Every structure is written in C-alpha cells, then in structure tokens.
Amino acid sequence: MISVDIEIKLKTYHDRPSLKINRQFNTGSITKILGPSGSGKTTLLKIIAGLGSPESGKIVADGVTWFDAGQKINLSPQKRNVGFVFQSYALFPNMTVQQHLEYATTDADWIKQLLKLGQLDKLVNHKPDHLSGGQQQRLAILRALAIKPKLLLMDEPFSALDSKIKTTLIAELKLLLTQLGITTIIVSHNLKELEMFGGEVIDFEGLI
Amino acid sequence: MDLSPIWLTLKLAGITTLLLLLIGLPFAWWLSKGRSLIKIIIEAIITMPLVLPPSVLGFYLLLAFSPQHGLGKWLHDTFDVQLVFSFPGLILASVIYSMPFMVGPVKSALQQLPASLAEASYTLGKTEWQTFRYVLLPNIKPSLLTAAVLTFAHTLGEFGVVLMIGGNIPGVTRVASIAVYDSVEKMDYALANNYSLVLFSITFILVIAVFIFNKYQAKGPIV
Numbered sequence: 288m289i290s291v292d293i294e295i296k297l298k299t300y301h302d303r304p305s306l307k308i309n310r311q312f313n314t315g316s317i318t319k320i321l322g323p324s325g326s327g328k329t330t331l332l333k334i335i336a337g338l339g340s341p342e343s344g345k346i347v348a349d350g351v352t353w354f355d356a357g358q359k360i361n362l363s364p365q366k367r368n369v370g371f372v373f374q375s376y377a378l379f380p381n382m383t384v385q386q387h388l389e390y391a392t393t394d395a396d397w398i399k400q401l402l403k404l405g406q407l408d409k410l411v412n413h414k415p416d417h418l419s420g421g422q423q424q425r426l427a428i429l430r431a432l433a434i435k436p437k438l439l440l441m442d443e444p445f446s447a448l449d450s451k452i453k454t455t456l457i458a459e460l461k462l463l464l465t466q467l468g469i470t471t472i473i474v475s476h477n478l479k480e481l482e483m484f485g486g487e488v489i490d491f492e493g494l495i
Numbered sequence: 496m497d498l499s500p501i502w503l504t505l506k507l508a509g510i511t512t513l514l515l516l517l518i519g520l521p522f523a524w525w526l527s528k529g530r531s532l533i534k535i536i537i538e539a540i541i542t543m544p545l546v547l548p549p550s551v552l553g554f555y556l557l558l559a560f561s562p563q564h565g566l567g568k569w570l571h572d573t574f575d576v577q578l579v580f581s582f583p584g585l586i587l588a589s590v591i592y593s594m595p596f597m598v599g600p601v602k603s604a605l606q607q608l609p610a611s612l613a614e615a616s617y618t619l620g621k622t623e624w625q626t627f628r629y630v631l632l633p634n635i636k637p638s639l640l641t642a643a644v645l646t647f648a649h650t651l652g653e654f655g656v657v658l659m660i661g662g663n664i665p666g667v668t669r670v671a672s673i674a675v676y677d678s679v680e681k682m683d684y685a686l687a688n689n690y691s692l693v694l695f696s697i698t699f700i701l702v703i704a705v706f707i708f709n710k711y712q713a714k715g716p717i718v
Contacts (some may be wrong), residue, residue, distance in 0.1 A: 338614050364617040371618040377611035381633035390629065391619045434619055 288313055289438060289470055291335060293344030295327055305342065315468040319481045322491025328474040329374065332440040336371050337364035348437065370431030372441040376423050378415040384426055385411040391433035401429040404459055420447035425456065439464065439471045445480055457483045496689050499666050500674035507670060508650035511589040515646050519597035524627055526598065527605035544592045549655025556588050557659050580662050588660045589650050596645040604638030605631060637709045644705045648698045
C-alpha cells in the first residue's frame with residue numbers, strides 16, 4: 288500500500304493556494320485522477336516519483352518512507368521503482384524502440400512480451416522521430432513497464448491513440464497490471480477514455 | 496617553408512581540444528543544472544577570455560606560471576616543471592583561453608534539452624552519470640561537434656596568449672600565428688603568406704565541415 292499525505296503549493300495560481308492530499312493507494316489498485324489544467328495532477332505524480340518535493344507531509348510505500356519533510360527524508364527517483372509515463376512521452380531521440388527497452392531492462396523475454404503488448408515488435412529498429420504519435424505513446428508506456436515497477440504513474444497516457452488500439456491496449460494493459468500487482472495512478476482530463484480501466488476516481492477540481 | 500610551426504599548432508590545438516572535451520563536458524553539465532551564485536561567478540570567470548584582451552590574460556598567466564611565484568613556483572619546486580616558455584605551458588594557457596568555446600555551446604545545448612529526458616532516465620533507475628552518458632550527451636551531438644571544432648579553430652588562431660607565455664622558440668613554442676608575425680617583422684611577406692594560407696585553409700575547411708554536418712543532422716523535434 289502507498290500512503291500519500293502531502294501539501295503542495297500550486298505555482299500556476301497567483302494567490303498560491305495549496306493542495307492537500309491524504310490518500311491510500313492499495314497494492315494492485317487503479318486510481319484515476321481528473322481535473323483541469325494547473326490543478327496539480329502532474330505535480331502530484333512527479334512528487335510521488337521523487338522528481339519534485341512537496342511543501343510538507345509524508346509518502347510511505349509498503350512500509351518504506353519515500354518522503355518525510357519532518358525527518359528530511361527524500362528517497363531519490365532511482366530508488367523508488369516507479370514507472371512514469373510522461374505526457375510529452377520523454378522518449379530518447381538517440382535510441383531505437385529496442386534500445387529504449389534495453390536501457391530499462393536486461394530481461395530479453397520481458398522485452399519481447401512488452402513489444403507484443405504495444406504492437407511495436409515490427410518497429411524495433413525505429414527511432415522516435417520515425418514513429419507516429421500513437422506508437423510513441425505506446426513506447427513510453429512499455430518503457431515505464433520495462434522496470435516492472437511497484438507503482439505506475441501515467442500522465443495522459445492514451446491521448447494520442449486511436450480508439451481501436453486504445454481499446455486493445457487498455458484491455459491487455461489492465462490484465463498485465465493485475466497479473467503483476469502494479470499499483471497504478473492515471474491522470475487524465477477525459478473520464479470517458481479511462482472508463483474501461485475501472486477503479487477509483489479522484490476529482491482534483493474539488494480539492495483546490 | 497619550415498613546417499614545424501604548422502605541426503606544433505595542430506598538436507597544440509588537438510591536445511587542447513581533447514583536454515577540454517575531458518574537462519569541459521562534465522563542467523558544462525554541472526553548470527547547466529540549476530543556478531547558484533557560485534555557478535554564476537565561475538561561469539563569469541570561464542567567459543572572461545572571450546572579452547579580455549589576450550595580452551591581459553597572457554600577462555596574468557605569465558605571472559601565475561612564473562617559477563618565482565605561486566603555482567609556477569610550486570610546480571617548479573615540487574615536480575621540476577616549468578610552464579613559462581614551454582609547450583606544457585602553452586597547453587595549459589590554451590585550455591584556459593579556449594574553455595568558453597567548449598563550455599558555452601555544450602552548456603546551452605544541455606539546457607535546451609527537455610528536463611523530462613533526464614527525469615525519464617532517473618525513473619528507470621539510472622544514475623546521473625549514466626543519464627549524462629547515454630541520454631543527454633548523444634542528444635547534443637551537433638553542439639558537441641561545433642564546440643570541439645570551435646575550440647580547435649580558436650586554438651589555431653591564438654596569438655597574444657601564446658606569445659606572452661611561450662615566446663618564439665622554434666620547435667617548442669613557435670606556433671604558426673607567431674611564425675606569421677615573425678615573418679612579417681623580417682619583411683618576408685611570401686613566407687607570412689604561406690603560413691597564413693595554411694591557417695586560413697584549415698580553419699575554413701573545419702567551419703564548412705561543421706556547417707555541412709549540422710545541416711545533415713536532420714533531427715526530428717525532441718519529444
């Protein structure tokens with residue numbers, strides 16, 4: 288279980304309101320976060336991943352303290368084993384599809400399985416600028432999964448996918464997340480897009 | 496025509512560029528991450544050779560390298576190394592003089608990369624060094640080449656600093672730019688022209704090569 292009890296100052300608002308979040312995410316659960324731009328959705332994901340720090344509070348994952356403002360504990364992102372799918376994909380322009388996954392893991396069978404899941408097995412030698420938007424987005428998801436994360440954070444992960452691929456990918460991804468027991472938090476502004484995932488919904492609009 | 500000044504110049508430029516690749520890259524990376532007063536001061540010091548008259552820099556380096564004072568005295572007393580009027584002294588002076596040409600472009604290129612590239616690498620468990628080596632550095636290749644060529648070309652054209660530190664010792668510190676000056680002083684314009692043409696040709700070819708390389712590095716937008 289991952290327990291998040293933090294306070295974030297939102298820089299996008301002039302009067303700098305803060306966002307207080309006190310939430311438990313059960314192991315293997317899927318949580319969807321909705322809310323308008325600037326409401327702190329991405330900031331929350333980055334803080335959980337260790338890519339940013341909250342103003343105060345505590346984050347504990349399976350009994351390990353990742354962040355504690357009081358005790359000045361802030362575990363580096365490298366030690367949190369969190370998969371992160373960036374809204375901008377953040378793919379490495381110098382690496383091919385295969386190299387992206389090999390950079391993340393040395394498990395060849397797992398790479399094969401992932402390539403099949405993302406339907407990228409015929410594009411292993413392509414670099415990101417030779418992939419379509421949807422293919423890039425799938426690669427970003429596969430790369431995050433490659434480390435077999437304890438927690439998967441996805442920021443608008445399906446926005447560039449066409450409906451047919453989205454349906455297949457979400458169904459298979461959901462199965463995989465359940466099999467691996469990966470706790471998942473998905474940020475989106477489109478609730479309909481995430482309907483197939485099931486799970487709990489947190490609406491950020493009411494939290495600011 | 497005595498070719499030794501040309502070879503000496505190429506040797507000096509080559510060694511300076513290699514040393515600056517080793518020193519300048521980690522330094523540019525460090526400077527590219529965040530801002531602090533100490534980084535601003537250090538960056539200003541590195542940039543000084545761009546705006547200072549070479550003779551001023553050469554004068555202070557001459558004082559610093561002198562076996563009678565500070566660093567020069569310590570090196571002389573401890574390791575029996577003399578920097579003034581020697582090739583190692585020229586290398587050290589060239590490294591200091593050409594540093595902004597290596598550090599500046601590399602630092603700017605690193606700052607222009609989206610922060611999410613490094614962040615993605617960190618979430619994959621990679622250290623800062625692995626991220627720099629396998630993600631950041633390969634994605635600034637054109638800037639890296641430009642920086643290396645600019646450093647090389649700038650070292651080829653050094654005059655004031657090398658004259659102050661190295662003087663004009665044939666085969667030791669007499670680089671091509673000094674040979675041009677020396678030939679003009681002796682009214683041997685034909686020889687001065689020969690050295691100048693060689694320097695002009697080398698730098699022109701280098702600059703053209705960089706332009707062509709950068710043009711054909713048809714990179715897609717970084718995503």
